[in-house]
Amino acid sequence: MSGAAPCVVRSGKPQGAPWIPVAIVGGGACGLTATLMLADAGIECVVLERDAAPSGSTALSSGFIPAPGTRVQKARGIEDSAGQFERDIQAKAHGTAAPHLARAYARKIGPALDALEANHGLQWELLEGFLYPGHTALRMHAVPERSGAGLMSRLRRAADAAGVAVMTGALARELWIGDDGQVTGLGFLRPDGRMEQLGCGAVLLACNGFGGDRALVRELLPEMAEATFAGHAGNDGSAIAWGRALGARLADLGGYQGHGSWAVPQGVLVSWALMMEGAIQVNREGRRFHDETQGYSEAAVHVLAQPGGVAWNVLDDRLLAFAQEFPDFREAQSAGAVHRAPDTEALARLIGCSAGALRATLDSVRDGEVSTDGRRFTRALAPPYHAVKVTGALFHTQGGLDIDTQCRVLGRDGTPWPNxxxxGGAARGVSGNAVWGYLSGNGLLSAVAGGAIAARTATQWLTNKESP
Incomplete structure (x- = not known):
């Protein structure tokens, strides 16, 4: 379905259109979490999904969700708290993350995962053995498949079991606003080009960010203007367009999640867990160029700044065995992205660099060594080596509509639209206004916690309203 039709705001209410208490734009993790929570509250809703099947940015992600205080985390004896998580969010963002959202999401995400488990059968596993950049406790949760596609599959099955209406092939393009300033409905394009309308009591925009709109990326994220976009086509800037048309407040538009490990030319993600376990990145000259343990988001910028905008991930047999636990790495292997080199000379030929320069780099990676960029190594890399050619990519944006702690969209004067x-990606996140503010998992944190909060807000709003 083409996304060329503009997003518009219309006055009044759709005439003769069916009515639903809540309409949700987008069927990713945010939209499906919200609809499952609404089902728990007995609130009828419909999800408008542009694609033939819900997937979105969630399906392209690792599917890992950070959360403190869950049943699973407690069962493993992990000491953690919402306060500690909030501090980690702010530490990664250098204190620039929206304080009200960092606190709200840190407090809500644990109960949200527990509710999805208890009420809808979502199975969570805690990733153990290593910490993702910026996290001070083991709190990364995943479904057994350890992939975003697996997470989406389980959310879809839960929605089907709950009897939730998911309308696919429905590209929302009209937002209707009544004379009193409240939302009254939506208009959406069908695959055959027809525009249909739907009246509703409340609308949740869970329609991703703007990473797929090249014009907006050039305007708002100029450093990523030429970068590969590795996100979903649904990131078309719909929320930004509606926000500008409404006179809504926008925030943190310079924040985004990049990734410094996008295999080329295969176009698949290679898990950053490798870097946390001892892998390194070298450029075409065979030299390291940043502290890989600081985070995969800012690594995108570092990689793009290297000759040719590429780097090589270098690992050994021990790390290869570890990497094969992750579906994205197995996919990269199947696609031919992982190359084997029996020794330093062969690895240098693969990379196209001086064997002497590469040997000096590898010799500096040893137990107890602290590099000039601050990385502390705990073990050496031993031949045979394995290497993956990667570039920096833009995954999804972290800025958008400004919202309050109830996920209500704010006008320029700070007044919320009540319904x-x-x-998720449609709203500002908790990564501040720059790439380095992204804490691992912030995207799905905002999606799942935000979806749960929005469902509660819609439920409270509708209890005081009458159907038309």
Whole structure:
């Protein structure tokens, strides 16, 4: 379905259109979490999904969700708290993450995962053995498949079991606003080009960010203007367009999640867990160029700044065995992205660099060594080596509609629309206004916690309203 039709705001209410208490734009993790929570509250809703099947940015992600205080985390004896998680969010963002959202999401994400488990059969596993950049406790949760596609599959099955209406092939393009300033409905394009309308009591915009709109990326994220976009086509800037048309407040538009490990030319993600376990990145000259343990988001910028905008991930047999636990790495292997080199000379030929320069780099990677960029190594890399050619990519944006702690969209003066909600990629996140503010998992944190909060807000709003 083409996304060429503009997003518009219309006055009044759709005439003769069916009515639903809540309409959700987008069927990713945010939209499906919200609809499952609404089902728990007995609130009828419909999800408008542009694709033939819900997937979105979630399906392209690792599917890992950070959360403190869950049943699973407690069962493993992990000491953690919402306060500690909030501090980690702010530490990664250098204190620039929206304080009200960092606190709200840190407090809500644990109960949200527990509710999805208890009420809808979502199975969570805690990733153990290593910490993702910026996290001070083991709190990364995943479904057994350890992939975003697996997470989406389980959320879809839960939605089907709950009897939730998911309308696919429905590209939302009209937002209707009544004379009193409240949202009254939506208009959406069908695959055959027809525009249909739907009246509703509340709208949740869960329609991703703007990473797929090249014009907006050039305007708002100029350093990523030429970068590969590795996200979903649904990141078309719909929320930004509606926000500008409404006179809504936008925030943190310079924040985004990049990734410094996008295999080329295969176009698949290679898990950053490798870097946390001892792998390194070298450029075409065979030299390291940043502290890989600081985070995969800012690594995108570092990689793009290297000759040719590429780097090589270098690992050994021990790390190869570890990497094969992750579906994205197995996919990269199947695609031919992982190359084997029996020794330093062969690895240098693969990379196209001086064997002497590469040997000096590898010799500096040893137990107890602290590099000039601050990385502390705990073991050497031993031949045979394995290497993956990668570039920096833009995955999804972290800025959008400004929202309050109830996920209500705010006007320029800070006044909320009572029944227009936004969460996930459509809203500002908790990564501040720059690439380095992204804490691992912030995207799905905002999606799942925001979806749960928005569902509660819609439920509270509708209890005081009458159907038309």
């Amino acid at each position: 227009l909600l936004a969460a």
